[in-house]
Every structure is written in structure tokens, then in C-alpha cells.
Amino acid sequence: MRLILFVTSALALFLSELNSTVHAQQSKWSLALHGGAGVISKDLPDSMKQLYYEGLEEALSVGEEILSEGGSALEAVEMTVRSLEDNPLFNAGRGAVYTNEGTHELDAAIMDGSTLAAGAITGVTTVKNPISLARNVMTDSRHVLFSGAGAETFADQTGVERVDNSYYDTKRRYEQWKRAQQQSNLGKENVIPDEYKYGTVGAVALDKDGKLAAATSTGGMTNKRFGRVGDVPIIGSGTFANHVAAISATGWGEQIMKNVSANTIANYMEFNGSTLEEAMDFVLTERLNPGDAGFIGVDHEGNISMQMNTVGMFRGSIDSHGNRTVMIWENE
Ligand code: ASP
Numbered sequence: 001m002r003l004i005l006f007v008t009s010a011l012a013l014f015l016s017e018l019n020s021t022v023h024a025q026q027s028k029w030s031l032a033l034h035g036g037a038g039v040i041s042k043d044l045p046d047s048m049k050q051l052y053y054e055g056l057e058e059a060l061s062v063g064e065e066i067l068s069e070g071g072s073a074l075e076a077v078e079m080t081v082r083s084l085e086d087n088p089l090f091n092a093g094r095g096a097v098y099t100n101e102g103t104h105e106l107d108a109a110i111m112d113g114s115t116l117a118a119g120a121i122t123g124v125t126t127v128k129n130p131i132s133l134a135r136n137v138m139t140d141s142r143h144v145l146f147s148g149a150g151a152e153t154f155a156d157q158t159g160v161e162r163v164d165n166s167y168y169d170t171k172r173r174y175e176q177w178k179r180a181q182q183q184s185n186l187g188k189e190n191v192i193p194d195e196y197k198y199g200t201v202g203a204v205a206l207d208k209d210g211k212l213a214a215a216t217s218t219g220g221m222t223n224k225r226f227g228r229v230g231d232v233p234i235i236g237s238g239t240f241a242n243h244v245a246a247i248s249a250t251g252w253g254e255q256i257m258k259n260v261s262a263n264t265i266a267n268y269m270e271f272n273g274s275t276l277e278e279a280m281d282f283v284l285t286e287r288l289n290p291g292d293a294g295f296i297g298v299d300h301e302g303n304i305s306m307q308m309n310t311v312g313m314f315r316g317s318i319d320s321h322g323n324r325t326v327m328i329w330e331n332e
Contacts, residue, residue: 091199096219
């Protein structure tokens with residue numbers, strides 16, 4: 001009898017320990033975001049710096065609220081990216097750069113690491129929040145990537161908010177485009193000044209259920225033409241999530257694409273037994289060239305890594321342990 005009692009109480013103790021371990025694991029969440037990488041001058045006026053920090057903080061809070069209340073990683077990355085898309089400072093949504101024709105064409109992608117479901121759109125011109133249309137492609141269609149006119153027709157069938165293309169007009173991007181046009185008139189189109197290469201927004205998250213998701217949205221490169229598509233909507237290049245990690249890229253899209261960068265980071269971890277930090281470093285130093293790109297990522301344990309081989313990257317992160325950062329350059 002005594003033995004039965006002893007075994008029963010030992011079992012009860014073991015089960016309660018197990019339960020609290022599982023609970024502790026499940027209550028963990030993490031979120032990271034970026035607002036583009038590139039040559040970001042340290043001479044950025046304090047007032048501008050402040051605006052960037054505020055924009056990053058605001059987007060972090062959006063994701064924080066969702067994840068801390070038990071919302072999904074997918075919801076968190078979509079809503080975080082929407083916040084950045086609505087901010088004219090970043091090259092996505094409202095602040096998208098100009099094409100060679102003086103219009104705006106936007107790309108976005110989202111991926112659910114728990115199912116490998118993904119949705120993406122490229123070359124859309126009237127969708128206020130491209131990331132939400134990408135999510136609709138994922139949930140309401142049998143396909144992964146819609147482009148141009150087809151993507152607009154698909155948008156007609158969804159409830160996404162539409163805008164005139166002039167909604168994305170901003171003075172700062174207009175002036176940047178004019179400078180880019182002058183360069184190309186001088187026949188220097190192949191020498192793309194760093195200023196024109198970069199800008200994109202993205203978010204990655206791990207939710208309390210242990211699920212990972214990634215989302216990225218961009219206006220692409222200033223003065224782009226011929227329907228240029230960058231890395232962002234190409235699943236595995238600028239955006240990727242599976243059971244190992246969720247990654248979002250920013251930088252020179254052609255370089256990121258050629259190295260299938262986001263997927264390579266996740267695969268390097270899985271096949272090589274490397275950490276997220278090591279895998280990201282491998283792609284940035286062994287595959288890409290200095291000045292090419294930046295990445296944010298989160299792994300299945302909630303570890304966050306944000307690295308770039310550019311001068312700066314607008315970025316931020318937050319987790320359930322109360323860690324919170326917003327940064328632009330290496331240490332600031
Ligand atoms: N990767 C984006 C593109 O090539 C641009 C960027 O992130 O700055 O479209």
C-alpha cells in the first residue's frame with residue numbers, strides 16, 4: 001500500500017514538473033523587425049533619428065500586444081509590417097520608392113513556418129497594405145505568387161483597402177528618384193549608388209504555441225523598370241519560415257535572390273547544426289559581399305539575430321523576457 005502511495009505521489013510530482021516545463025516553453029515569444037538596411041549616414045539629424053526610433057517602437061508595440069496575448073506569429077508579423085507600411089519613412093506601402101516611370105510598384109510576402117503555407121504579390125499599384133494581400137493569397141487561393149494585373153484582379157475579390165497610386169507619393173522619395181534619373185541619364189545606370197539600392201520592411205516572430213512566421217514588404221529599388229522583381233516576394237530568398245527559423249531580408253535584391261539567402265540560413269542551421277547567429281553570419285560573410293544585405297531572424301527557441309554587412313539597418317526586437325531593442329547602426 002505504502003509503495004502504491006509512494007509511486008502515485010512521485011508520478012504526480014513528475015507530471016506537475018513536466019506540465020510547468022511545457023508551460024514555460026509555451027509562454028515564450030519573440031519578435032524582430034527591420035525597416036531596411038544600407039548606407040545610413042551617421043549624420044542623420046537627431047530629429048530624423050528620433051522619428052525612425054519612434055516608428056520602430058510603434059511597430060514593435062503592435063507585435064508585442066498580439067504575441068503577449070497569445071496571438072499567432074502570423075498575425076503578429078502581418079500587423080507589425082502593416083504598421084511599418086503605413087509609415088512614410090520606410091520604403092514599403094506609403095513610403096514606397098518611384099519606378100523609372102514615376103509610379104510605384106510594390107512587392108510583399110508572408111510565410112507560416114508551421115505549415116510552410118506562403119503567399120506573395122509583386123508589382124501591385126493600388127493596395128494600401130501589400131502584406132495583407134499577400135496573406136490573402138496564402139489563405140484564399142491555391143497559389144503562392146500573383147503578379148501585376150492579376151494580383152490587382154485578385155485584390156478586387158478580397159476586402160483589402162485600395163488607394164490611388166499617388167497615395168505613395170512622398171517628397172523625399174521623389175527627390176531620390178530624380179537624382180537616380182540624373183545618374184541614369186549620365187549612363188551610370190549599372191553603377192547603382194547605395195542610396196538607391198535599399199529599403200524594405202520585415203518582421204519575424206515566434207508565438208506562444210511555438211510557431212514561426214516571417215513577412216516582408218517593399219517598394220523595391222528606386223528607378224526600377226521592366227517590371228523588375230526583387231527578392232522580397234520570392235519565397236526562400238527575401239522571406240522564409242519553417243519549423244527551424246523565420247527570416248526576413250533587406251538589401252540588394254538581386255544578390256539576396258542569387259543566394260536564396262533566407263532559405264540558406266534556415267537550411268544551414270538544420271543541416272549543419274548551426275545556431276541562427278552562425279548561419280546568418282555564414283550567408284553575410286561567405287555568400288554575400290560587404291554592403292549587400294541585412295537579415296532578421298528568430299529560431300524555434302525564440303533566439304533572435306539581426307545582422308548586416310551594410311553600414312546600418314533600421315531594426316528592433318522584443319521578447320517575453322522583457323528584452324527590447326531598437327537600433328540603426330552597429331551599436332546605436
Ligand atoms: N531587397 C529589396 C529589393 O531588392 C530592397 C531592399 O531591401 O532594400 O527589392
